[in-house]
Amino acid sequence: MSLAHGHPYLAIPGPSTMPDRVLRAMHRGSPNIYEGPLVEMVAGIWPDLRAVAGTTQHVAAYIGNGHAGWEAANSNLFSRGETALVLACGQFGQSWAAHARAMGIEVQVEDFGRQSPADPARLEQILRADREHRIKAVLTTHVDTATTLRNDIPALRAAIDAAGHPALFAVDCIASMGCDEYRMDDWGVDVTVAASQKGLMTPPGLAFVWFSEAAKQRCGQGDMASPYWRWGPRAEPAEFWQYWDGTAPTHHLFGLREALTMLLHEEGLAQVWARHDALARTVWAAFEAWGAGNPAIALNVGQPDWRGRSVTAARFGGDAATRLRRWCETRAGVTLGIGLGAGTPEDPNADGALRVAHMGHVNAHMTLGVLAVMEAGLKALGIPHGKGALEAAAQVVADRA
Numbered sequence: 001m002s003l004a005h006g007h008p009y010l011a012i013p014g015p016s017t018m019p020d021r022v023l024r025a026m027h028r029g030s031p032n033i034y035e036g037p038l039v040e041m042v043a044g045i046w047p048d049l050r051a052v053a054g055t056t057q058h059v060a061a062y063i064g065n066g067h068a069g070w071e072a073a074n075s076n077l078f079s080r081g082e083t084a085l086v087l088a089c090g091q092f093g094q095s096w097a098a099h100a101r102a103m104g105i106e107v108q109v110e111d112f113g114r115q116s117p118a119d120p121a122r123l124e125q126i127l128r129a130d131r132e133h134r135i136k137a138v139l140t141t142h143v144d145t146a147t148t149l150r151n152d153i154p155a156l157r158a159a160i161d162a163a164g165h166p167a168l169f170a171v172d173c174i175a176s177m178g179c180d181e182y183r184m185d186d187w188g189v190d191v192t193v194a195a196s197q198k199g200l201m202t203p204p205g206l207a208f209v210w211f212s213e214a215a216k217q218r219c220g221q222g223d224m225a226s227p228y229w230r231w232g233p234r235a236e237p238a239e240f241w242q243y244w245d246g247t248a249p250t251h252h253l254f255g256l257r258e259a260l261t262m263l264l265h266e267e268g269l270a271q272v273w274a275r276h277d278a279l280a281r282t283v284w285a286a287f288e289a290w291g292a293g294n295p296a297i298a299l300n301v302g303q304p305d306w307r308g309r310s311v312t313a314a315r316f317g318g319d320a321a322t323r324l325r326r327w328c329e330t331r332a333g334v335t336l337g338i339g340l341g342a343g344t345p346e347d348p349n350a351d352g353a354l355r356v357a358h359m360g361h362v363n364a365h366m367t368l369g370v371l372a373v374m375e376a377g378l379k380a381l382g383i384p385h386g387k388g389a390l391e392a393a394a395q396v397v398a399d400r401a
């Protein structure tokens, strides 16, 4: 029998579950794109976009996904043949590097593997060795959604400064914006990339690139910033159409307006970050209890400080993760994330790994519900697991709520 009929829950790390209010805000006829409510509303969205990233500097938006955000950053930061240093902590860092390489950028990848974040001391060493300042920018992920490793962005900035290197610093916050604490200006970041469909609770289709005054100076200097990708006119448009280099993504903007109101003006960003932190710890507590009864069950990232607050990667061993995902989806209406990039020689399809997303419009009952469904799946499938996971998870909620 299946008990899946009811409200389904997509607990994959993007697209995230969306507020009904965001969807309702989008449900309307086409607006005038030359004057009136849409044009007035967008003037108010830009200050909120700056606020959500913790910057008073510049933001350009694109009709596109996270990959479009990467392309925007790459094409404004570099000329063909210039060098990028990518600090990779999983599949997304590697993919940003591949994307840059395919655009003709010289890419040096420093791979920190799947279990530990980028090492500031190593970054400082690499930059000190680059005496001719070939490296034009350092690219990394705040949270790599595949490994769920979270980098210490202020420490990486401090390493660049300690090396006295002029490289700009660019951070992919696609998985963490609106979930994990992030302060672009305070942390000395030059370029931040995000997209609409994760912590920003809006359908896929918008990419955002925030950039510093120093990064702005690069615009127009490189040989890749084509009319569509140049971020300058989008950040300081003389006319409304220049925000998008064409027709505005009208309905996404009504959704985004609602989402930013909820995050910034109703709940408040500090509380949004605290909520994600509490829900992440709720998930971790359940895994610790399950793992106590079966050493094959473990979180991918050992140290809590190194874990993202929006998504958690874990191992179950064998093919238990794939069997559990299928059970949760077909029997209980919860879709969990695949073990992206978690394949090993023994487990090439990563059937032993999965990810639980807790990003965006999520609360205690949703997170406890996911964990209770997983517990039911472990029992139904006869996968050995420690006891007390749900009690431990409920205790975190009781302590933090």
Ligand SMILES: *Cc1c(COP(=O)(O)O)cnc(C)c1O
Pocket: 014, 065, 066, 067, 068, 092, 141, 143, 144, 145, 172, 173, 174, 175, 195, 204
């Ligand atoms: C989701 C994600 C991307 C890719 O975004 P798309 O919208 O799928 O192009 C890149 N980086 C990170 C960290 C992500 O979480």
